[in-house]
Amino acid sequence: xxxxxxSGVLLTIQDxxxxxxxxxxxxxxxxxxxxxxxxxxxxxxxNDNDAVLEITVGLCELEFxxxxxIALHGxxxxxxxxxxxxxxxxxxxxxxxxxxxxxxxxxxxxAYLAVKGGIQNTQVMGSKSTDLNACFGGIxxxxxxxxxxxxxxxxYGEFIKVGAIAPAQRKLIRLHPSxxxxxxxxxxxxxxxxxxxxxxxxxxxxGVRLEHKNNLVHSHSLPSLGVSPGxxxxxxxxxxxxxxxxxxxxxxxxxLGTVIEADLHQFAQFRPLDTVEFKYVTFEEAAKAKQKxxxxxxQFSLALKNNx
Amino acid sequence: xxxxxxxxxxxxxxLLLDASHLDATDRLSIQKKIWALTSHCKCTDEFxxxxxxxxxxxxxxxxxxHLNKWLQVLPSLWNDIKTSTFKGQHHLIExxxxxxxxxxxxxYHNLSADEVINIHIKTKYHxxxxxxxxxxxxxxxxxxxxxxxxxxxxxxxxxxxxxxxxAEQTGIYPADTPGGWHIIGHTDTALFDSTSEQxxxxxxxxxxxxxxxxxxxxxxx
Numbered sequence: 001x002x003x004x005x006x007s008g009v010l011l012t013i014q015d016x017x018x019x020x021x022x023x024x025x026x027x028x029x030x031x032x033x034x035x036x037x038x039x040x041x042x043x044x045x046x047n048d049n050d051a052v053l054e055i056t057v058g059l060c061e062l063e064f065x066x067x068x069x070i071a072l073h074g075x076x077x078x079x080x081x082x083x084x085x086x087x088x089x090x091x092x093x094x095x096x097x098x099x100x101x102x103x104x105x106x107x108x109x110x111a112y113l114a115v116k117g118g119i120q121n122t123q124v125m126g127s128k129s130t131d132l133n134a135c136f137g138g139i140x141x142x143x144x145x146x147x148x149x150x151x152x153x154x155x156y157g158e159f160i161k162v163g164a165i166a167p168a169q170r171k172l173i174r175l176h177p178s179x180x181x182x183x184x185x186x187x188x189x190x191x192x193x194x195x196x197x198x199x200x201x202x203x204x205x206x207g208v209r210l211e212h213k214n215n216l217v218h219s220h221s222l223p224s225l226g227v228s229p230g231x232x233x234x235x236x237x238x239x240x241x242x243x244x245x246x247x248x249x250x251x252x253x254x255x256l257g258t259v260i261e262a263d264l265h266q267f268a269q270f271r272p273l274d275t276v277e278f279k280y281v282t283f284e285e286a287a288k289a290k291q292k293x294x295x296x297x298x299q300f301s302l303a304l305k306n307n308x
Numbered sequence: 309x310x311x312x313x314x315x316x317x318x319x320x321x322x323l324l325l326d327a328s329h330l331d332a333t334d335r336l337s338i339q340k341k342i343w344a345l346t347s348h349c350k351c352t353d354e355f356x357x358x359x360x361x362x363x364x365x366x367x368x369x370x371x372x373x374h375l376n377k378w379l380q381v382l383p384s385l386w387n388d389i390k391t392s393t394f395k396g397q398h399h400l401i402e403x404x405x406x407x408x409x410x411x412x413x414x415x416y417h418n419l420s421a422d423e424v425i426n427i428h429i430k431t432k433y434h435x436x437x438x439x440x441x442x443x444x445x446x447x448x449x450x451x452x453x454x455x456x457x458x459x460x461x462x463x464x465x466x467x468x469x470x471x472x473x474x475a476e477q478t479g480i481y482p483a484d485t486p487g488g489w490h491i492i493g494h495t496d497t498a499l500f501d502s503t504s505e506q507x508x509x510x511x512x513x514x515x516x517x518x519x520x521x522x523x524x525x526x527x528x529x
Contacts, residue, residue, distance in 0.1 A: 022357040022368070023346075024500075024508040025438040124502050134442045134483065136502035179316040179324050223328050224439060224446070226359035226366025230319070250361045250439030258319050287320050287372065 001065040002053075002115070002150040008060030008102065010205075012130040013119055013138040013150070015051040021125060022249045028229055029129040029137065030245050032205060032268035033110055035293070036074035039164050040114035042301055043071035043091050050118025051128035053150070055111040058102035062113075064094050066154035069116040073164070075108025075269055089164040107169070108269040116155040132205065133246055162307050164300055170266055171274075174281045174289060175232070175257035183220055184234070184254055191216060192256055193278055197240070201272035205246040208267050209239060210276065216240070224252045230259040232278075242267055262289035315382050320372040325382055328363040336448060337391065338363050339436055343513035344394040345385060354378075360512045361437045362446070396435070396513035401480065401495050403429075403471050403518045409490035413456050413473060424492065425520055427451045428478065435514045443482035443500030443508045447516070450478045462488035469495050471518065482508075493518070 004011065014037070017030020031037040031054055038048045053062075058077035072079060072088045079086050079102050086092050086100075088111065094100070102111065121128050121139060130138025139148055181189060197210035216238035227233065231243045233253035240256055244267055257280065259267070270276065281289075313327040325345070332338045342365050346358045349367060357368040369375060405425045414421045433447040450473065458474045466472065466487035471480050474489035481487065482499035495518075499509050510516065 019356040019368075021442075021507065022359045023438060023512055024442055025440060025444050026442045026507070125507060131502075134500075134502070141502075176317075176319050179314070179318065179326065223362030223364070224437070225324065225326070225361045225364040228322065228366070228368065248439060248441075249359060250437060252362075258322075261319065261321075283317065283320055290320070 002152055003063040003065055004060070004144050004146055004148040004150070005063050005099065006059065006061035007143065007145050007148075008055065008058055010054075010056035011060050011144040012054050012132065013051050013121055013144070014054045014129045015127055016049050017129045017245055018125055018127045018131075022226070022228070025249050026125065027131060027133065027247060027249060028245045029131045030127065031112065031129075032244055033074050033112060033265045035265045035297075036110075036112040036268070037114070038297060039089070039300065040071045040073040040112045041118070042297075042304060043073075043089075043162060043164060044069055044114055044116050044159075045304075046114060046116065046118055050114065051121065052115075052119065053113040053144075055102055055113060056109060058104040058111070060102050062100045062150075064096060064098050064100070065149075066096050066152070068094050068152060068155045069159040070094055070100070071114045072111055073114075074111045075105045077105045077108075077111045078103035079111070091159055091161055091163075093159055107271075109271050110268045115152045116159070117153040120151040120153060131246070160307065162304060169269060170263060172277050172279055173263050173266060174260045174286065175278050176260060176283070176286060177280055178255050178257040180220075180222070180254040180256075183222075184218065184256070188216060188218065189256070192240070193280065195277070197276045197278075199270045199272050199274045199276060200239075203270075203272065205244055207233075207244050207247050208242045208270060210242070211239060218254070220254050222252050222254055224250045227251045227255070228258075230261070230264045232256040232259065244268075260286040260289055262286070262293045312383055313386055315379060317375060317379060318366070320375060321369040323367045323369075323375070323378055323382070325365045325367070325386070326363070327386075330363075335363065336434060339434070339448070340391040340394065340513075341386065341389055343396070344389045344391050346512070347394050348385065348389060359437075361439065394513060396511065396515055398432075399497075399510060399514060399516040400519045401471070401497050401516055402521045403493040403495045404521050405471075405493040407471065407491035407493045409459075409472075410492040413454065413490050413492055416456055417453060419453070424454065427453050428492065429518045429520055431517070433478070433516050435510055435512055435516065437512045438508070438510070441481075441483060441485060441500075442502075443510065445479060445499075445510045445514075445516075447478055450476060454478070456490055458488040459490060462486055466491060467494070469497070469499075471495055
């Protein structure tokens, strides 16, 4: 077990989330930075989809009640194990009764903690992820609280310490073109791609809200249509919302486009007041960016195999 | 030439079929085509998700390699698809018409509470699509006599199972949620259960009727 001594800002159990239920109004949920989840799991020779802890901002404290091996990835939230500093991208053996504490970070927002064998909570609708809005999955469908016990399987074996380097953050986010480009008009879209947005403190796992001083207001209303993580909605107020994993499945605002798959995980790490800019790319460029990311993961796996 | 829906590639692995611009006198007939198309695409097993919405269908592919194929075949599928091939289920929603706002709705329309109930139960509603929260169905068919502007002050909590009216729509809340619709009744029918094999009772394209329950000591004075 992992016992939650202090829950911090938002601590949840996540995996890749739910597919196949969007027509019923069920959101994807799942890790906002699946890339960090994959690396943390691969460092431990886990399956990519094994459930991990998503730690937002930090300030939490976890006590292990058995031996295991852990790996951290994503933001560096200045973690310590019994007071000793530990770093993202490395594996660490943990003994019964040891305490893992997170302070907070200077950059990035979310850290991912994988444990050997994955977190062992029950799957609901094909996933162990917490759906915070619909209140199911994870542990009772809620953020973890002080006193909660997170089920894990003890691991007593030896484990070689290995590491992975995190890829650099991007501030220029690549987008697929909008199906509503004609409706919104070229001047507005030009304005959109020449704006440096600030991430609003009003952002969460449902979506990142973007503030700016340019004029993107409009008066279009649309019949509701299917939306997904990465869809960028433009409400009439002119402040774009980048939908993330807990976002609703249908919405009635015009879309500015969709974040390409290779860049979407960046939104897990943006903090309030960070700046973001956008650029439309072709489908070929988007596919290439995805190949590059997959290639990076593949090389990483090969390197691990040679080491383990 | 038959009017065609707009078809867009949203990403390397998702598409949008948008029929909202089609000049149809009966929106429901377009929606029926969308349900038939959804059901056809589901059988191909090439999609992780198919999300019908208001006169549109968003298709999420398992693999990006089939994107171009679907961009090409969707227009002809749209032309050829027979709406009669799609059959939704019909649900009877037993309702106790004793909601907090039923008298308000009645007064607003110069009707009695009984008249409100009689108008509300006489319609066979079509489930256009689901969204907003798991199991929340957008229904088509609320009688104009009951169209009621939303509350000025939304409630912080509309209880699970509430049957409510908001502007031109009526609906049932599958879980507690904030909301500005007028509550006219309550149902014990479970609409969403994450632990069940079939988590949602109602699917897009189904039909439903409200059936008043009067023998549980419910009155609506």
